[in-house]
Amino acid sequence: MTQRVSSQLEIFQQDAAAPDPWAAFRQVERITVELTQRYKYSLGKVSRFFLELERGRFFATTCGGCGKTFAPPRPLCPRCLQPTKWRQLPGTGMVETWSTLHFSPGSNADVRALTPPYVFAYVLLDGADTLFPHLLKAPPAQARRGLPVQVAYSEGAVSHPIHLMYFLPRDPKEEP
Amino acid sequence: MRAAPVIAAVGATPVKAEHAASSSRDLMAEAVLACLADAGLADLSAVEQGITSYESDHFNLQMTLGAVLHDTIGMIPKPNMRIEGGGATGALALRAAWAQIQSGLCASALVYGVEKNGRGLSSRSANQLFALSADAEWEMMIGGTYTGFYAAMMRAHMAAYGTRETDFAHVAVRNRHNASYNPLAQKPMQITIDDVLGSMPIAEPYKLLDCSLLSDGAACILLATEDWARAHCPRFRQRPPVYFAATGCGSDTMRLGDRYPHISNFRAKREAARQAYAMAGIREPRREIDVAELYDSYSGVEIQAVEDLGFVAEGQGGAAVSAGAFDLSGDLPVNTSGGLMGRGAPVGATGILQAIEIAQQLWGEADPRRQVAGARRGLTDTHAGIASISVVNIFERGD
Numbered sequence: 084m085t086q087r088v089s090s091q092l093e094i095f096q097q098d099a100a101a102p103d104p105w106a107a108f109r110q111v112e113r114i115t116v117e118l119t120q121r122y123k124y125s126l127g128k129v130s131r132f133f134l135e136l137e138r139g140r141f142f143a144t145t146c147g148g149c150g151k152t153f154a155p156p157r158p159l160c161p162r163c164l165q166p167t168k169w170r171q172l173p174g175t176g177m178v179e180t181w182s183t184l185h186f187s188p189g190s191n192a193d194v195r196a197l198t199p200p201y202v203f204a205y206v207l208l209d210g211a212d213t214l215f216p217h218l219l220k221a222p223p224a225q226a227r228r229g230l231p232v233q234v235a236y237s238e239g240a241v242s243h244p245i246h247l248m249y250f251l252p253r254d255p256k257e258e259p
Numbered sequence: 260m261r262a263a264p265v266i267a268a269v270g271a272t273p274v275k276a277e278h279a280a281s282s283s284r285d286l287m288a289e290a291v292l293a294c295l296a297d298a299g300l301a302d303l304s305a306v307e308q309g310i311t312s313y314e315s316d317h318f319n320l321q322m323t324l325g326a327v328l329h330d331t332i333g334m335i336p337k338p339n340m341r342i343e344g345g346g347a348t349g350a351l352a353l354r355a356a357w358a359q360i361q362s363g364l365c366a367s368a369l370v371y372g373v374e375k376n377g378r379g380l381s382s383r384s385a386n387q388l389f390a391l392s393a394d395a396e397w398e399m400m401i402g403g404t405y406t407g408f409y410a411a412m413m414r415a416h417m418a419a420y421g422t423r424e425t426d427f428a429h430v431a432v433r434n435r436h437n438a439s440y441n442p443l444a445q446k447p448m449q450i451t452i453d454d455v456l457g458s459m460p461i462a463e464p465y466k467l468l469d470c471s472l473l474s475d476g477a478a479c480i481l482l483a484t485e486d487w488a489r490a491h492c493p494r495f496r497q498r499p500p501v502y503f504a505a506t507g508c509g510s511d512t513m514r515l516g517d518r519y520p521h522i523s524n525f526r527a528k529r530e531a532a533r534q535a536y537a538m539a540g541i542r543e544p545r546r547e548i549d550v551a552e553l554y555d556s557y558s559g560v561e562i563q564a565v566e567d568l569g570f571v572a573e574g575q576g577g578a579a580v581s582a583g584a585f586d587l588s589g590d591l592p593v594n595t596s597g598g599l600m601g602r603g604a605p606v607g608a609t610g611i612l613q614a615i616e617i618a619q620q621l622w623g624e625a626d627p628r629r630q631v632a633g634a635r636r637g638l639t640d641t642h643a644g645i646a647s648i649s650v651v652n653i654f655e656r657g658d
C-alpha cells in the first residue's frame with residue numbers, strides 16, 4: 084500500500100443566513116490520499132472454466148439433482164446444495180437482452196482498451212439454463228433480441244481470463 | 260406481538276453533490292444534532308442503542324466507521340452494530356432497529372447513516388468501486404456497469420410489455436420536479452420529456468437524465484416504543500404518532516442472467532412487499548397506501564417497482580406512470596421528496612431519508628406543494644444492486 088498526501092486549504096462559507104454554530108470550524112483543509120493495492124485473488128472452484136477458455140473450449144456446470152445447467156458455472160447447485168459436474172457446451176446461442184454502453188467502467192486493462200460505444204449482451208447459450216453476460220463485438224446497430232451468436236476466443240495476452248472469450252454474431256446456417 | 264415502534268424524531272443534512280467542507284463524521288454529527296432538536300432531547304443519554312448505516316469503507320476511507328460515528332456522537336458505551344446491505348443499507352438498518360425494539364432488547368434505537376459518494380473520488384474510481392458491488396468475479400471484469408445491467412433489464416421490460424422510453428422519461432421529469440419542493444434536495448430541475456430523450460446516452464436505453472445522483476449526506480431516525488417516545492420526547496407528544504408498522508425483505512441472484520427467464524422485473528421486491536403487506540394487513544396496496552418513496556436508481560426502475568409492489572399489474576407500469584397516476588396530482592404520489600434522482604442518494608442515508616419523507620408526509624409537515632393531503636399510510640422501497648436485496652418498510656399514522 085502506498086500513501087501520498089498533498090493538501091489544499093479552503094475556506095467554506097456557510098450557506099444559510101442564520102447564526103453559524105460552527106463559525107470557528109469553517110477553515111477546512113482537504114488532502115489527497117492515494118491507496119494502491121495488489122491482490123492475489125483465487126478463482127477457486129470456477130478456475131477450470133477459465134483454463135478451458137485458454138484451450139478454446141466453453142464449459143458450464145450441470146446439477147445431477149435438478150438437471151439445471153449453469154453458465155457462468157456454479158460449483159454448488161444453490162437449489163440442491165450438491166456439487167455440479169463440468170460439461171462442455173458448443174458455445175452457440177442467442178442474444179436475450181443487451182445494452183450499448185457509452186462509458187467503460189475501466190475495471191481492468193482489457194476493459195480500458197474498449198472503445199465505446201460497445202455492446203454488453205446477455206446470451207442464452209445452447210444447453211444452458213441461465214444467461215451468460217459478455218461483450219458482443221458487433222456494431223451496436225446489429226444488436227437485437229434473438230441475434231444468433233457464438234463464443235469467440237481471444238488471441239494474445241489478457242489482463243483477466245474472462246477476456247479470453249467474447250461473443251460474435253453467427254450465421255445460423257453455418258456449423259460452429 | 261408488541262405494538263409497533265414509533266418514529267420519535269428525525270434529522271438530516273441537506274443532500275449535495277459534495278459537502279466539501281465536511282467529513283463523514285461531521286455530516287453524521289449534524290444530522291444527529293438535528294434529530295435531537297426534533298426530539299426535544301438535550302442529549303442522547305436516554306437512548307439505548309445505536310445502529311450505524313453506511314455502505315462503503317472505500318468511499319468513506321474508514322473501516323469500522325460504525326464505531327467511529329458511535330464514538331463521535333457520544334453513544335459509548337452503549338451497544339452498536341453496523342448494518343450493510345448495498346443500496347438497501349438504510350432501510351435494512353431501520354428493519355434491524357424494528358426487530359431489536361420488537362424483541363424487547365431495547366425501547367429506543369438511534370438509526371444513523373451517512374455516505375460521501377459525491378466527488379471525493381474521480382468518476383472512474385467511483386465506477387470501479389461501484390463495480391465491486393456487482394458480481395466482481397464476472398460482470399465487472401467483463402466491462403459491465405450497473406447502468407448497463409439495469410438497461411438490459413429495462414430492454415427486456417420494453418420487449419415483454421411495450422414500455423416506451425417516454426414512459427420512463429416521465430419519471431425523470433416528475434421526480435426532479437418534485438425535488439423543487441424539498442429544501443434538502445440536491446438537484447431540483449424543471450425539464451421536459453424531450454430533454455430526457457435528448458440527453459447523452461449512457462447505457463442504452465438509459466440516458467444521462469434517466470440516471471440518479473451520486474451524493475454526500477447524512478440522516479438519522481430515532482425509533483422507540485410509543486411509551487418511551489411519550490416519556491422522553493416533548494415534540495413527539497405534539498404530533499400524531501407515526502408507527503413503523505411493517506417490514507419485509509426479499510433477495511435474488513446477484514447476476515441478472517441467473518434470473519432467466521424472468522428478467523424484466525424484481526422478484527426480491529415482490530417478496531419483500533408480500534411480507535410487508537401481510538404484516539400490515541394490506542390487500543389492495545394501490546388503494547391502501549397513500550404515499551410512497553420508491554428506489555428510482557434509474558427512471559425505469561420506478562416503473563418496475565410500481566408493478567412489483569402491486570400498485571399495478573406487471574407490464575402496466577409504463578402506461579400508469581405516463582397517465583400521471585403517481586404524480587403529486589395522482590391517486591398514489593410517489594417520490595414526493597424528489598427520489599434518488601432529485602433529492603439524491605448518499606447510500607447509507609438513502610433509506611433513512613426515504614423514511615423521513617414518509618414521516619413528514621404522515622405528520623402533515625411536508626412543504627404544502629408536495630404534501631399529500633390526508634396521508635395516513637406510507638411505504639418505502641429500497642434495494643441493493645439490481646435488487647439482490649430488497650426492503651419494503653410501511654409506516655402508519657396512528658391517531
Ligand SMILES: [Zn+2]
Nearest residue numbers: 146149160163
Ligand atoms: Zn440442482
